[in-house]
Amino acid sequence: xxxxxxxxxxxxxxxxxxxxxxxxxxxxxxxxxxxxxxxxxxxxxxxxxxxxxxxxxxxxxxxxxxxxxxxxxxxxxxxxxxxxxxxxxxxxxxxxxxxxxxx
Amino acid sequence: xxxxxxxxxxxxxxxxxxxxxxxxxxxxxxxxxxxxxxxxxxxxxxxxxxxxxxxxxxxxxxxxxxxxxxxxxxxxxxxxxxxxxxxxxxxxxxxxxxxxxxxxxxxxxxxxxxxxxxxxxxxxxxxxxxxxxxxxxxxxxxxxxxxxxxxxxxxxxxxxxxxxxxxxxxxxxxxxxxxxxxxxxxxxxxxxxxxxxxxxxxxxxxxxxxxxxxxxxxxxxxxxxxxxxxxxxxxxxxxxxxxxxxxxxxxxxxxxxxxxxxxxxxxxxxxxxxxxxxxxxxxxxxxxxxxxxxxxxxxxxxxxxxxxxxxxxxxxxxxxxxxxxxxxxxxxxxxxxxxxxxxxxxxxxxxxxxxxxxxxxxxxxxxxxxxxxxxxxxxxxxxxxxxxxxxxxxxxxxxxxxxxxxxxxxxxxxxxxxxxxxxxxxxxxxxxxxxxxxxxxxxxxxxxxxxxxxxxxxxxxxxxxxxxxxxxxxxxxxxxxxxxxxxxxx
Numbered sequence: 001x002x003x004x005x006x007x008x009x010x011x012x013x014x015x016x017x018x019x020x021x022x023x024x025x026x027x028x029x030x031x032x033x034x035x036x037x038x039x040x041x042x043x044x045x046x047x048x049x050x051x052x053x054x055x056x057x058x059x060x061x062x063x064x065x066x067x068x069x070x071x072x073x074x075x076x077x078x079x080x081x082x083x084x085x086x087x088x089x090x091x092x093x094x095x096x097x098x099x100x101x102x103x
Numbered sequence: 104x105x106x107x108x109x110x111x112x113x114x115x116x117x118x119x120x121x122x123x124x125x126x127x128x129x130x131x132x133x134x135x136x137x138x139x140x141x142x143x144x145x146x147x148x149x150x151x152x153x154x155x156x157x158x159x160x161x162x163x164x165x166x167x168x169x170x171x172x173x174x175x176x177x178x179x180x181x182x183x184x185x186x187x188x189x190x191x192x193x194x195x196x197x198x199x200x201x202x203x204x205x206x207x208x209x210x211x212x213x214x215x216x217x218x219x220x221x222x223x224x225x226x227x228x229x230x231x232x233x234x235x236x237x238x239x240x241x242x243x244x245x246x247x248x249x250x251x252x253x254x255x256x257x258x259x260x261x262x263x264x265x266x267x268x269x270x271x272x273x274x275x276x277x278x279x280x281x282x283x284x285x286x287x288x289x290x291x292x293x294x295x296x297x298x299x300x301x302x303x304x305x306x307x308x309x310x311x312x313x314x315x316x317x318x319x320x321x322x323x324x325x326x327x328x329x330x331x332x333x334x335x336x337x338x339x340x341x342x343x344x345x346x347x348x349x350x351x352x353x354x355x356x357x358x359x360x361x362x363x364x365x366x367x368x369x370x371x372x373x374x375x376x377x378x379x380x381x382x383x384x385x386x387x388x389x390x391x392x393x394x395x396x397x398x399x400x401x402x403x404x405x406x407x408x409x410x411x412x413x414x415x416x417x418x419x420x421x422x423x424x425x426x427x428x429x430x431x432x433x434x435x436x437x438x439x440x441x442x443x444x445x446x447x448x449x450x451x452x453x454x455x456x457x458x459x460x461x462x463x464x465x466x467x468x469x470x471x472x473x474x475x476x477x478x479x480x481x482x483x484x485x486x487x488x489x490x491x492x493x494x495x496x497x498x499x500x501x502x503x504x505x506x507x508x509x510x511x512x513x514x515x516x517x518x519x520x521x522x523x524x525x526x527x528x529x530x531x532x533x534x535x536x537x538x539x540x541x542x543x544x545x546x547x548x549x550x551x552x553x554x555x556x557x558x559x560x561x562x563x564x565x566x567x568x569x570x571x572x573x574x575x576x577x578x579x580x581x582x583x584x585x586x587x588x589x590x591x592x593x
Contacts, residue, residue: 005477009477010473012480013473013476013477013480014473016476016480017431017435017460017472017473017476018435018438018453018456018457018460019457019460019461019464019469019472019473020457020458020460020461021461021469022461025461025466025469028466029469029470029473032470032531032532033470033473033474033477035531035532036423036474036531036532036535037474037477039419039420039532040420040423040424040487041420042416042417042420043417043420043421043424043490043491043494044490045417046414046417046494046497048490048493048494048497051493051494051496051497052493052496053489053492053493053495053496054492054493054495054496054499055322055492056322056352057308057309057322057499057546057547057548057573058308058309058352058354058548060499060503060547060548060573061307061308061309061354061356061548061573061574070348078215078216079215082215082216083215083441086212086213086215086441086442087440087441087442088439088440088442088443088444088445089445095440095441097440097452097455098449098450098451098452098454098455099450099451099452100451100452100453101451
């Protein structure tokens with residue numbers, strides 16, 4: 001498959017990723033994405049039918065499974081008093097954000 | 104382009120060894136507080152030029168140093184890193200310090216907790232000097248993607264230190280720390296260590312807890328040490344390695360005595376030399392230095408044999424699909440809500456997200472987020488991300504097969520020595536292709552060490568990468584130490 005990325009694709013993906021690009025950024029991104037995806041197409045030379053995807057290499061180390069899961073018990077987490085001052089805007093209990101929808 | 108310089112400006116200075124410093128501190132002849140002060144003085148003198156440290160943790164350092172000196176005076180047993188000045192890459196959280204990840208989006212953020220690796224260093228007595236510059240969110244191979252300016256290579260300040268852990272490598276090369284922590288996702292410890300002429304360690308995936316590491320690609324990220332010599336790097340790894348319940352992928356396998364392992368002779372060890380790492384694109388001077396290193400291993404009694412890792416050429420496209428897909432998920436949390444930069448005057452939540460991220464992230468980070476999002480999006484997931492995960496299994500399979508017949512694999516760490524600042528920034532793909540020797544081990548999860556192996560005619564350091572099977576760091580250290588001895592460095 002030689003998919004050619006279009007401006008619409010870049011804009012759609014930018015929307016999915018919640019990154020608003022300027023017109024210049026969109027142009028540069030279009031060029032870069034096409035170059036990279038062209039190169040990435042070499043993977044199609046390989047026959048991978050029947051190959052199981054390897055998402056986590058831990059399975060190759062003989063570890064994992066039941067032993068790596070902890071007990072499902074509540075343990076202390078971060079202290080709210082230490083966390084909230086880092087928020088751009090808060091009432092020290094909740095994070096405050098602009099309204100969700102435009103009316 | 105930087106103007107021609109007729110003389111090479113260099114800031115290289117070798118730190119003393121851990122053994123020497125610790126002996127001084129234990130005996131009381133050397134005060135940890137004085138040692139820390141001398142490092143802050145050096146940083147004051149050279150940081151302006153090299154841009155290695157983004158922030159310093161002076162109070163915490165002096166408090167720790169004072170504690171160490173008091174314990175030494177009482178004759179208490181001291182930790183393995185007692186009084187040793189260390190630097191921490193700014194993608195690892197240090198409570199109350201900065202954690203910019205080299206990005207504007209985390210400017211002014213002060214973490215409320217310590218990373219496990221950082222806590223273990225301090226528990227062993229280490230003195231934390233400050234946070235080190237790096238490529239933004241660990242994405243880059245030259246430290247030119249930092250929102251806080253590039254780091255200069257101490258060997259030749261017109262050149263890059265490598266990346267993304269450029270600050271961590273340069274700090275050791277310029278004696279601005281005795282050891283540092285960096286991170287490696289596609290080569291970000293090994294390549295800068297090689298460019299700066301120091302030792303860098305890629306621990307097995309899961310060997311060191313990722314708790315407190317600002318995530319780039321969760322199935323690839325590793326934390327590891329830089330030091331001026333192999334034994335010290337092995338000692339630091341021994342301190343930070345080990346199971347951590349706070350990291351679900353943390354290995355339960357016990358930690359070996361890496362420093363002792365590194366002392367063992369290498370006679371009889373089988374060394375594999377993969378043809379795929381010695382082909383087109385390898386700088387001839389780098390090839391010569393590495394071949395010299397291999398010859399010295401033979402002279403030390405190793406059995407050297409040619410091996411093949413046939414899927415090597417597919418590693419870069421695989422890496423840039425897997426890593427970017429994972430990054431697009433991990434960086435979704437930077438949205439202006441709970442921490443970091445929030446774009447002012449956004450009238451809706453959606454606008455706040457988009458503006459904060461567009462203004463806070465640099466170009467390379469955006470490029471990778473978009474590429475990753477594309478590779479995971481409906482209609483493209485199977486062709487890109489899933490395909491890459493299948494090729495990843497084939498790449499890992501190459502290593503498993505070869506390690507059934509050899510104890511270690513040696514390669515150049517980088518096909519080229521340190522390039523000039525600005526030389527590769529215009530072509531992202533060219534920058535990616537320089538990672539060819541490091542991304543393979545990243546995808547397979549295996550471990551390795553890069554050790555200095557001579558220099559080019561122009562004096563640029565060359566590094567040899569020693570790879571070993573999962574959880575066999577001891578073997579990698581052993582072979583790296585032999586190379587170091589042959590270079591007259593240990």
